[in-house]
Amino acid sequence: MKKPNFKRQEWFRYKKLGEKWRKARGKTSKTRRYEKGKPAMPSVGYGSPKATRGLHPSGFKDILVCNIKELENLDPATQAGRISATVGKRKKAMMLDRAKELGIKILNKGI
Known part of the structure; x- marks a missing residue:
């Protein structure tokens, strides 16, 4: 299964934020609270298998x-x-x- 392309909270709203991932830390942040309809946050479950971790897509x-x-x-x-x-x-x-x-x-x- 392909991992989602994790983007920063409200990346679409302000160009200055950019798309690079930053952890959501706000008290009432919908992303931090994993609310439905909000972008996914990186977590342990998205990890790749140890055997293929860090390899080039060609497998080398x-x-x-x-x-x-x-x-x-x-x-x-x-x-x-x-x-x-x-x-x-x-x-x-x-x-x-x-x-x-x-x-x-x-x-x-x-x-």
Whole structure:
């Protein structure tokens, strides 16, 4: 079951509030009191299974890599690489070629 997109209380009313979640703390807050028709509040029941918690949607563990040496240390069965933004175009192309040889999934190919 998909989790609701938790939004801040009265996010629709004032643009300055934004949509990012903040706990409702008001004395008479309808959201805090879980009244019908009001947005859902995050709670324990919405948690994801421990086995999949923190994983990339592809099912791999997301590992940030900055060079070829770090890329070669990845486990292709459980880990996927995300090439750092500080890596240049030429080295990124070299890393993509090496990842293909090793059978490692790269999450931000961009090509």
